Amino acid sequence: xxxxxxxxxxxxxxxxxxxxxxxxxxxxxxxxxxxxxxxxxxxxxxxxxxxxxxxxxxxxxxxxxxxxxxxxxxxxxxxxxxxxxxxxxxxxxxxxxxxxxxxxxxxxxxxxxxxxxxx
Amino acid sequence: xxxxxxxxxxxxxxxxxxxxxxxxxxxxxxxxxxxxxxxxxxxxxxxxxxxxxxxxxxxxxxxxxxxxxxxxxxxxxxxxxxxxxxxxxxxxxxxxxxxxxxxxxxxxxx
Numbered sequence: 622x623x624x625x626x627x628x629x630x631x632x633x634x635x636x637x638x639x640x641x642x643x644x645x646x647x648x649x650x651x652x653x654x655x656x657x658x659x660x661x662x663x664x665x666x667x668x669x670x671x672x673x674x675x676x677x678x679x680x681x682x683x684x685x686x687x688x689x690x691x692x693x694x695x696x697x698x699x700x701x702x703x704x705x706x707x708x709x710x711x712x713x714x715x716x717x718x719x720x721x722x723x724x725x726x727x728x729x730x731x732x733x734x735x736x737x738x739x740x
Numbered sequence: 741x742x743x744x745x746x747x748x749x750x751x752x753x754x755x756x757x758x759x760x761x762x763x764x765x766x767x768x769x770x771x772x773x774x775x776x777x778x779x780x781x782x783x784x785x786x787x788x789x790x791x792x793x794x795x796x797x798x799x800x801x802x803x804x805x806x807x808x809x810x811x812x813x814x815x816x817x818x819x820x821x822x823x824x825x826x827x828x829x830x831x832x833x834x835x836x837x838x839x840x841x842x843x844x845x846x847x848x849x850x
Binding site: 656665666667668671682683684685718723724725726727728729730731732733 | 742773774776778785786787788791792797829831833837838839840841842843844
């Protein structure tokens with residue numbers, strides 16, 4: 622069974638940094654592209670970015686709304702994908718989801734982790 | 741303002757058939773990028789419902805079907821059941837913006 626578990630969310634002040642982790646199991650983590658999405662309270666889904674597998678050079682792509690502030694990395698030896706978030710803003714408050722990509726779509730989602738940016 | 745346009749809400753009675761629309765443009769759906777659909781039950785994470793326009797993942801009932809034409813796509817749900825009450829999101833790719841979503845449609849089963 623494919624499982625994705627996010628961790629690292631919580632309350633953080635504006636301007637500070639936070640790193641989320643996503644631990645995958647039940648599939649060959651290193652062979653798969655991984656992506657992060659978020660959902661602000663009461664709002665729709667928003668793509669943050671993705672990281673391709675090592676075979677594809679661990680290439681990353683990001684949404685314009687967070688480019689330059691957020692970075693996605695991966696550690697295949699630990700089956701973990703990371704989302705480093707810097708210079709956090711109040712509008713970054715959301716539930717953050719880690720997903721496995723099956724192509725151009727997210728075929729498995731984690732349960733999400735809440736990030737609240739507030740002073 | 742979402743790149744893909746979905747009606748905010750749709751409703752139907754049990755047993756009925758409903759169709760949810762997703763309208764894009766020439767830089768996304770109209771550029772032959774695939775459309776995918778997700779179902780989000782209240783208080784839960786999204787789940788893949790339809791991928792690559794009209795394919796169902798294992799375990800998704802055949803009551804759910806997808807189609808795509810021109811700059812639009814549709815999700816049809818037949819034999820509506822109470823458990824189908826959820827938010828539904830379409831997703832595609834935009835040549836300028838990357839991965840894009842619709843704003844979501846809230847389906848109410850009357």
